[in-house]
Amino acid sequence: DAGVIQSPRHEVTEMGQEVTLRCKPISGHNSLFWYRQTMMRGLELLIYFNNNVPIDDSGMPEDRFSAKMPNASFSTLKIQPSEPRDSAVYFCASSMALAGGSQETQYFGPGTRLLVL
Amino acid sequence: GDSVTQMEGPVTLSEEACLTINCTYTATGYPSLFWYVQYPGEGLQLLLKATKADDKGSNKGFEATYRKETTSFHLEKGSVQVSDSAVYFCALSDRNTGKLIFGQGTTLQVKP
Numbered sequence: 001d002a003g004v005i006q007s008p009r010h011e012v013t014e015m016g017q018e019v020t021l022r023c024k025p026i027s028g029h030n031s032l033f034w035y036r037q038t039m040m041r042g043l044e045l046l047i048y049f050n051n052n053v054p055i056d057d058s059g060m061p062e063d064r065f066s067a068k069m070p071n072a073s074f075s076t077l078k079i080q081p082s083e084p085r086d087s088a089v090y091f092c093a094s095s096m097a098l099a100g101g102s103q104e105t106q107y108f109g110p111g112t113r114l115l116v117l
Numbered sequence: 118g119d120s121v122t123q124m125e126g127p128v129t130l131s132e133e134a135c136l137t138i139n140c141t142y143t144a145t146g147y148p149s150l151f152w153y154v155q156y157p158g159e160g161l162q163l164l165l166k167a168t169k170a171d172d173k174g175s176n177k178g179f180e181a182t183y184r185k186e187t188t189s190f191h192l193e194k195g196s197v198q199v200s201d202s203a204v205y206f207c208a209l210s211d212r213n214t215g216k217l218i219f220g221q222g223t224t225l226q227v228k229p
Contacts, residue, residue, distance in 0.1 A: 097215060
């Protein structure tokens with residue numbers, strides 16, 4: 001399997017622009033997680049989906065952030081409008097939720113390095 | 118809420134030295150415990166895991182034992198290599214939701 005795929009790997013944009021990050025989870029996985037990594041705050045969970053349904057978005061910082069998962073093989077994280085403080089590395093991860101609710105190991109993508117000028 | 122605390126870095130060692138990175142956790146219930154490694158410019162990779170008390174996870178010469186009595190999951194390696202230089206994250210997983218809670222990460226630098 002190719003693993004979790006993220007695009008773009010690098011994004012440089014100007015303040016106020018819309019940014020869309022993309023993720024393709026590992027085939028067969030039914031849970032998907034979006035994280036943000038910064039030097040100041042470390043790794044933060046933004047949102048996660050189970051069977052394409054958002055389960056917990058309490059980590060989404062503001063209304064400027066939104067995430068969708070239209071099908072089992074694709075998810076987007078959108079920032080509109082972007083601000084310099086959004087500069088970070090954004091990771092997508094996927095896992096398999098088992099019967100009874102327990103989760104298997106999360107596998108991470110390579111990340112998208114976002115710089116907002 | 119649940120939390121993970123790791124020893125602060127950076128940790129600088131000479132090649133073939135012994136490594137210990139301390140990790141303690143606070144959690145309700147019985148979480149699974151993980152060590153992830155992040156090499157420069159890359160995403161996180163699972164290094165090892167343990168799902169219940171007294172389990173020992175091991176991989177690539179690294180080991181960690183799930184100690185319920187001390188709520189710890191310390192990472193150890195007997196002889197480090199330059200290629201082990203990376204950031205190491207301890208994490209716990211809520212069994213029901215699968216949410217991972219990470220420690221702040223510990224940077225390891227191994228010098229030849």
